Structures are given as C-alpha cells and as structure tokens.
Amino acid sequence: MPVYDFAVGQTNPETFPVEAFKQAALRAIEAEHDAYNKYPGNLGHEGLRALMAERESQREGVEVSKDLIAITNGSMQAVTLVGQALMQGKDDIVITEEYTYSGTIGAYKGIGLKMVGIPLDDDGMRMDALKETLAQLSDQGTLPRFIYPLTTYQNPTGTMMPRSRKEALIRIAADYDIPLVEDNCYGDVHFTGEKVPSMFAMDDGLKHIYIGSLSKILAPGVRLGYLHAREPLFSDIVSKRFDAGSNYFAASVVAEFYKDGIWDHCEIANPVLKNKLDLVDAGLQKQLADICVWSKPAGGLFMWVRLPEDVDMDKLMAVSRERKVFFAPGAAFHIDRKNDPYIRLAFGHVPDDLIVEGIPVLAQCVRESRTSNEAVKFTSLFG
Ligand SMILES: Cc1ncc(COP(=O)(O)O)c(C=O)c1O
Numbered sequence: 303m304p305v306y307d308f309a310v311g312q313t314n315p316e317t318f319p320v321e322a323f324k325q326a327a328l329r330a331i332e333a334e335h336d337a338y339n340k341y342p343g344n345l346g347h348e349g350l351r352a353l354m355a356e357r358e359s360q361r362e363g364v365e366v367s368k369d370l371i372a373i374t375n376g377s378m379q380a381v382t383l384v385g386q387a388l389m390q391g392k393d394d395i396v397i398t399e400e401y402t403y404s405g406t407i408g409a410y411k412g413i414g415l416k417m418v419g420i421p422l423d424d425d426g427m428r429m430d431a432l433k434e435t436l437a438q439l440s441d442q443g444t445l446p447r448f449i450y451p452l453t454t455y456q457n458p459t460g461t462m463m464p465r466s467r468k469e470a471l472i473r474i475a476a477d478y479d480i481p482l483v484e485d486n487c488y489g490d491v492h493f494t495g496e497k498v499p500s501m502f503a504m505d506d507g508l509k510h511i512y513i514g515s516l517s518k519i520l521a522p523g524v525r526l527g528y529l530h531a532r533e534p535l536f537s538d539i540v541s542k543r544f545d546a547g548s549n550y551f552a553a554s555v556v557a558e559f560y561k562d563g564i565w566d567h568c569e570i571a572n573p574v575l576k577n578k579l580d581l582v583d584a585g586l587q588k589q590l591a592d593i594c595v596w597s598k599p600a601g602g603l604f605m606w607v608r609l610p611e612d613v614d615m616d617k618l619m620a621v622s623r624e625r626k627v628f629f630a631p632g633a634a635f636h637i638d639r640k641n642d643p644y645i646r647l648a649f650g651h652v653p654d655d656l657i658v659e660g661i662p663v664l665a666q667c668v669r670e671s672r673t674s675n676e677a678v679k680f681t682s683l684f685g
Contacts, residue, residue: 304656306626306627306628306659306660308628308648308660310651311603311648312522312651313518313519313521313522313650314571314575314651315651317570317571319559323559326558326559327555330554330557330558333558334554337550337554338550338551338554340550341547342373342546342548342553344372344540344547345373345540346373346550347548347550347553347557348368349554349558350373350526350556350560351368351371351372351373354368354373355368357490357514360564361489361490362500362502364502370530370531370533371528372529372530372543373526373528373547374527375526375527375545375549376515376517376522376525376526377528378405378527379543380513380529381406381409381485383529383539383542384448384513384539385413385415386413386542387539388481388483388539390447392414394415394416394446394447395415395416395417395445395446395447396418396446396447396449396450397417397418397435397448398410398418398419398420398450398452398637399426399427399452399456399459400420400637401419401459401637401644402452402458403485403635404630404634404635407635410450418435418446418637419638422459422684423461424682425461425462425467426452426456426459426462427463427467429467429474432471432474446480447480448480448482448483449471449475449483450485451463452485453468453471453500453501454486454488454500454602455491457603457635458606458630458632459597459604459606459683460597460602460605461597461599462498462601463498464498465499468504472504475509476505476507479509480509481509483511484501484502484511484512484513486500486514487513487514487517488518489514490564491568491603492572492601493576493579493599493600493601502530508535510532511530511531512529512531513527513528513529514527514530515527519571520556520567524549526549526552526553572601575603578650578652578654579598579599579605581654582605582649583605585657585658585665586605586661589662590668593609593669593678594609594610595608595683596608596683603648603649603650604646604647604648604649605646606644606646606647606683607645607646608644608680608683609645610676610678611679612673613643613668613671613673614673615631615633615643617670618645621667621670625663625666627663627667629646629648630645630646
C-alpha cells in the first residue's frame with residue numbers, strides 16, 4: 303500500500319545536489335581538516351558566517367556583518383537560545399501567533415515560558431488583537447519578554463505579512479519596548495510575487511533578533527541555522543550558549559558548496575516545490591472545493607486547510623492512518639492544542655505521483671469523517 307506523507311515539513315530529496323555536495327565535502331576536508339581538531343566556539347565557521355551575512359545583505363538590501371552572526375545547530379537552537387536568554391523568571395510570557403510552529407511551542411513551553419497566542423487572518427498575526435492583548439497585559443503588569451511572529455510563509459498557515467503590517471508590528475513592539483524575534487527560516491523558499499523585506503531590514507532598533515536556517519533551502523540533516531542581532535543583545539544572547547559551538551565540519555562543507563552562489567540551488571529547487579504546491583492545489587480544487595478552503599502560499603512548504611465544522615478530527619486521524627495518508631492536525635500547532643478542524647499539508651518532499659494519488663485518498667477520509675451533511679458556514683480560512 304503506498305504511503306502518502308504530507309506530515310513532515312522537509313525539503314525535496316529529488317533536488318538534493320549529491321555530486322556537487324560530495325565535491326564540496328572533499329575540498330572542505332582538504333582545506334580545513336586542521337580546524338576540525340578544535341572546538342568551533344560560539345560564533346562558528348567564519349566562511350559560513352560571511353556567506354550568510356551576504357545572503358541576508360543581498361536579499362534584504364541592508365548591510366549585515368558576519369561578526370553579528372552566530373551559527374547554530376539548526377535554527378531551532380537559535381529559537382530556544384533566544385527564549386532562554388530573554389526569559390527572566392517563572393511565568394514570563396512570550397507572544398506568538400495562535401497557531402505557530404510546533405517545535406517552538408515545545409521549546410518555549412519546555413523552558414517554562416507561558417505562551418499567549420494572537421489570532422491570524424490572511425495577512426498573518428492580527429495587529430488589532432495584538433494591541434488589545436498588550437494593553438491587557440500591560441494593565442496586569444505582565445508584558446511579554448518578547449514577540450515571536452512568523453511573518454514569511456508562516457508555519458503552519460502559509461500566510462505572509464505585508465509590509466504595512468510589519469511596519470505596524472515594529473511600531474507596536476517599540477512602543478512597549480519589547481524585543482521582536484523574527485524567525486525567517488523560509489525566506490528563500492519563494493515562488494511567486496514580490497518579496498516583502500524582513501522586519502530587521504525595515505528597522506534599525508536594537509531589540510530586533512533575526513533567525514535563519516539552511517534546512518529549508520538545502521537539507522535539515524546538515525543541522526545548520528543562525529542568529530543575528532545588533533549589539534549589545536547579540537553578545538548577550540550568544541554568551542548564554544554552552545555547547546562549544548556548532549558542527550564545524552558540516553559548516554565547512556556547506557560553505558564550500560555555497561561559495562559560488564547561494565541562490566543557484568534555490569533556483570533549481572524552488573520551481574520543483576512550486577509545481578508540487580500547484581499539484582496539491584489542483585487536487586484539492588477537484589476534490590474538496592465544495593467543503594474546504596485552503597491557503598496557496600507564495601512560498602514555504604505548507605498549505606493550511608480548513609475542514610467542515612462537523613469533521614470528527616479523531617475519526618479523521620484514525621481513518622487516514624488506515625489508508626496511509628498522513629498530515630499534521632491543526633491542534634499540533636495551536637498553543638493550547640485546540641482541536642479545531644484544520645490540517646497542515648507539507649508538500650515539499652512528496653513525489654509528484656504520490657501527490658496526485660494521495661489527495662483523493664485524503665479527500666475521501668475527510669468526507670467519511672463528517673458527522674452531518676450540512677453545508678459549511680465559512681467562506682474564508684480564518685474567523
Ligand atoms: C518556523 C520554523 N522555525 C524553525 C524551524 C526549525 O528548523 P531547523 O532547526 O531545521 O533550522 C522550523 C522547522 O520546520 C520552522 O518551521
């Protein structure tokens with residue numbers, strides 16, 4: 303029985319550059335084997351830092367210094383480290399979207415942060431709701447330690463925050479003097495339309511922290527990400543790590559691989575991903591347009607699907623498991639695990655033929671999990 307795995311947010315193995323990566327590894331070992339005998343330290347491989355500084359400078363149109371970049375063990379280490387560094391005590395609060403990356407929920411709850419979620423609309427975190435929440439928290443004397451928004455191809459919803467809303471968010475955070483932690487790990491997984499600049503590029507405030515990754519443009523198995531902030535926050539956060547630095551060997555190979563052009567590989571990988579997105583979209587259009595709505599993001603690896611109100615989520619999970627179609631339930635991304643009828647489809651690593659075959663199987667599972675035949679009452683993804 304085929305397995306239709308839309309659950310895990312991974313890159314596409316079909317476009318992994320095996321030969322070029324092999325050659326890069328040989329060159330890196332030749333050139334850098336002496337350095338492998340030392341601990342890399344808090345900032346990590348200088349060549350990779352310089353390349354990531356160049357990546358950010360070019361994409362965002364602002365100067366980024368390699369001395370303000372620290373290589374981390376995937377972006378997840380940066381997400382966790384920032385939480386640990388900014389947290390001051392028990393019951394400290396972090397604000398995120400109501401639905402956010404499940405790994406972040408695990409990490410922040412794991413270190414004892416309380417999460418307060420802001421509802422989303424088609425443009426990401428809602429600023430009216432954020433203002434209201436901050437006013438309430440301010441009245442109670444419990445302002446959050448930081449705000450963690452996923453503004454670009456949000457995981458799980460795929461939303462992208464437009465420039466005007468980013469400006470509003472920067473202003474609100476500045477008014478309350480709250481650090482903004484921008485996790486932009488999908489920044490280069492871009493398919494259509496104009497790219498909106500990152501908030502760190504729009505704002506030279508000192509309380510802005512930026513996180514990037516190599517998992518989404520190359521491969522998660524290299525476990526490389528990075529953290530960027532301005533001083534004194536940068537040194538403050540980096541001084542809180544005690545792991546002697548990130549994998550220098552992996553960093554040296556990746557730096558060698560990217561030496562001649564960071565976006566060359568994205569230019570090959572992104573159109574293949576875009577085609578997969580189109581295939582899922584076409585399948586949903588054909589199978590579920592009468593009862594579901596979904597996002598068609600301009601980039602990233604996920605589609606967010608709103609199911610009829612009467613879908614029994616437990617039944618859906620059980621039936622889908624039997625038919626070997628896997629996806630992530632909305633509750634996995636809700637900060638309080640609210641089990642509303644949403645699912646996230648990750649399309650990046652699924653072979654095209656399995657997408658074409660798998661979406662009708664998924665659609666059948668959804669229909670069988672309904673408890674009535676009533677017409678759905680919603681016409682949009684949120685609200
Ligand atoms: C928003 C977000 N941040 C961070 C990560 C962690 O990625 P990595 O540690 O592989 O860079 C992910 C992975 O899916 C993610 O979606």
